[in-house]
Amino acid sequence: MSGETLTSGEYIKHHLTNLTFGKHADGGWGIAHSAAEAKEMGFWAIHLDTMFWSLLLGALFLYFFSKTAKSATRGIPGGVQNFVEWIVEFIDSSVRGSFSARNTLVAPLALTIFVWIFLQNLMDLVPVDVIPEISKLLGIHFMKVVPSTDPNATFGMAIGVFLLVLFYSIKIKGVGGFVGELTLQPFSSKNPVVNLLFIPINFILEFVSLAAKPISLALRLFGNMYAGEMIFILIAIMYNAGLILGLFGGVLQLGWAIFHILIITLQAFIFMTLTIVYLDMAHHEH
Amino acid sequence: MNINLTLIGQLLSFAVFVWFTMKFVWTPIMGALETRKKEIADGLSAAERGQHEQELAKERAKDVLHEAKAQAAEIVAQAQKRAAEIVDDSKATARTEGERILSAAQAEIEQAANRAREQLREKIGRLVVAGAEKILRKEIGADVHQDIVTALAKEI
Numbered sequence: 346m347s348g349e350t351l352t353s354g355e356y357i358k359h360h361l362t363n364l365t366f367g368k369h370a371d372g373g374w375g376i377a378h379s380a381a382e383a384k385e386m387g388f389w390a391i392h393l394d395t396m397f398w399s400l401l402l403g404a405l406f407l408y409f410f411s412k413t414a415k416s417a418t419r420g421i422p423g424g425v426q427n428f429v430e431w432i433v434e435f436i437d438s439s440v441r442g443s444f445s446a447r448n449t450l451v452a453p454l455a456l457t458i459f460v461w462i463f464l465q466n467l468m469d470l471v472p473v474d475v476i477p478e479i480s481k482l483l484g485i486h487f488m489k490v491v492p493s494t495d496p497n498a499t500f501g502m503a504i505g506v507f508l509l510v511l512f513y514s515i516k517i518k519g520v521g522g523f524v525g526e527l528t529l530q531p532f533s534s535k536n537p538v539v540n541l542l543f544i545p546i547n548f549i550l551e552f553v554s555l556a557a558k559p560i561s562l563a564l565r566l567f568g569n570m571y572a573g574e575m576i577f578i579l580i581a582i583m584y585n586a587g588l589i590l591g592l593f594g595g596v597l598q599l600g601w602a603i604f605h606i607l608i609i610t611l612q613a614f615i616f617m618t619l620t621i622v623y624l625d626m627a628h629h630e631h
Numbered sequence: 632m633n634i635n636l637t638l639i640g641q642l643l644s645f646a647v648f649v650w651f652t653m654k655f656v657w658t659p660i661m662g663a664l665e666t667r668k669k670e671i672a673d674g675l676s677a678a679e680r681g682q683h684e685q686e687l688a689k690e691r692a693k694d695v696l697h698e699a700k701a702q703a704a705e706i707v708a709q710a711q712k713r714a715a716e717i718v719d720d721s722k723a724t725a726r727t728e729g730e731r732i733l734s735a736a737q738a739e740i741e742q743a744a745n746r747a748r749e750q751l752r753e754k755i756g757r758l759v760v761a762g763a764e765k766i767l768r769k770e771i772g773a774d775v776h777q778d779i780v781t782a783l784a785k786e787i
Contacts, residue, residue: 501641
């Protein structure tokens, strides 16, 4: 518990502040010492904790999977290989189920999204104070360990997916086809003048639905994980409020963590499935 | 909750991760899975083929066994026939041989009897002559039978 001198509000705020590296107001570069300072840094700053944990988890995933893939035998698979193959086949069947075009990128993309997001979300199950307290001992004052509670991480992935959607839309349908898709439907008329009038209306409708794709992807994941994290933080506050409430908090934390196992898997799965569906839509005229 | 450079960093690392997964995770694992799938399919079809072949072989074996049984029966029948023939043959041969031996023996017996009869006749002749000689020696003399002698002499 880091609440020796902090109020509950400060405690929560402390937990929600990233370790930000950027340009200080006075012109020097360095780590922000408070949430306000981090905010002042604007766009040209980077969240070291988000980057560190997501890269670490991603590297862990890739190391583990590529090591297994390298030694994958076509004979009877062992325990680790079985596990990896199980995940790979699960992803493969999901992709086959929702994606009807041929594209070798989609399945590895879905695998990366699923496992990476799952691992990021999994950090949520580590009790909220453990890693921040350890890093405090190491002299690091802010440490937000769940990368998917940082909108930068979720928007980073969602924008990546969105760029692929745009790329494949234009590649498959051509610039004209893609623009037509944005402007000539859902309203259309045989009269060319009326059709011309429909173009802006269609564009507004279609553009909103197009832009909603990455935004909803990113915000759904971020919102779920952020809310989950917040509840863990609120439960952690109870530990400071006496023995009875502390014990009650412990029970609550256990319950919420168990329930959260479902959420973190579900969110990773939803992100993956929607990515596949969006890319499938990009490959088809409608 | 500030949007900042982290976004770009995350985007780039996401791209690199996807590329890496595609190249070093997905392709080899799917390759291994495909190979195994193919091998299992091959194995299953081979097993099916083997079973089919085994059934055929069983059928063939049945046929062969059947044929062999028929052949064996035929051979046994032939052998029995042949044996009967041989027995008959040898019986016939034995009979003719026996008859031949019998007739030869009879001929020999006859010969021996004839010979004995000849010898007996000769001996009896001689005895008769000797007896006659003894009897005649007493009664016959040249003077007693002068007339017969002279008659004979005349005839010469």
